[in-house]
Amino acid sequence: MAARPPVPAPPYDGGCLCGAVRYRLSARPLAVNACHCTDCKRLSGATNLLMLIAPRDAFTHGGEVARYRKRAVSGREIDICRCAVCGTRLWHEPLSSPGLVFIAAGTLDDASWVVPASHIWIERASPGVVFQDDALIVEGQPATREMLMDAFTRLYGP
Numbered sequence: 732m733a734a735r736p737p738v739p740a741p742p743y744d745g746g747c748l749c750g751a752v753r754y755r756l757s758a759r760p761l762a763v764n765a766c767h768c769t770d771c772k773r774l775s776g777a778t779n780l781l782m783l784i785a786p787r788d789a790f791t792h793g794g795e796v797a798r799y800r801k802r803a804v805s806g807r808e809i810d811i812c813r814c815a816v817c818g819t820r821l822w823h824e825p826l827s828s829p830g831l832v833f834i835a836a837g838t839l840d841d842a843s844w845v846v847p848a849s850h851i852w853i854e855r856a857s858p859g860v861v862f863q864d865d866a867l868i869v870e871g872q873p874a875t876r877e878m879l880m881d882a883f884t885r886l887y888g889p
Contacts, residue, residue: 735865736844738887743783745839747814747821752794754821756834760785762876762883763836763845767860768852770803774811774820778857781836781847784879787824790832796821805872809833828876848883849873 738759746753762784771780795815801823802808809823822834836845849867850856862868867882 735846735863735886739841739844741789743839743841745821745834747794747817747819747838749814749817749819751816752792752796752814752819752821754790754792754834754838756783756785756790758786758789760834760883761831762879763848764879765847765850766852767850767856768804768872769855770801771852772855772857774801775835775837777837778860779850781845783834783836783839783845784876785832785834787830787832790822790834792821803872807872831876848886849879851879 741757741759743756760783764784765779765781767779772778774780796812797815799811800808801811808826811820811823813820819838820835821838822832824832836842846863847866849869850862851869851873852871853868854870865886867878873879
């Protein structure tokens with residue numbers, strides 16, 4: 732397997748398709764995770780949602796967003812934030828963890844370094860999905876998000 736690219740130093744900037752919403756993450760992510768649940772596949776229009784899990788207090792944005800509250804299969808609720816103009820899904824905010832934000836990696840200006848350190852709901856993964864040999868692989872929803880953060884730290888350091 733090819734070596735993982737290094738995680739660049741913050742800040743990380745991103746935004747929506749039309750440019751009406753821009754955001755900045757001014758801290759290193761706590762985890763990079765791929766979710767293969769049916770909801771994330773439908774909401775992203777892809778085989779999974781690749782996301783950065785990050786500290787909420789290091790995240791800022793400008794522009795109008797539309798929020799949609801979704802209850803996941805796990806029972807957890809999230810507010811999904813999309814551009815109010817073009818509808819791009821940008822991030823979601825878990826109600827159970829108000830100190831975190833989950834940023835859709837595809838909305839970063841430079842996502843070239845983003846490789847998942849963990850995969851969840853792997854039993855629902857689409858055929859052909861590649862799992863990195865060194866990534867944490869979890870069936871269903873993990874008991875805690877800390878295990879996703881620990882997997883990231885194991886691969887990329889503190």
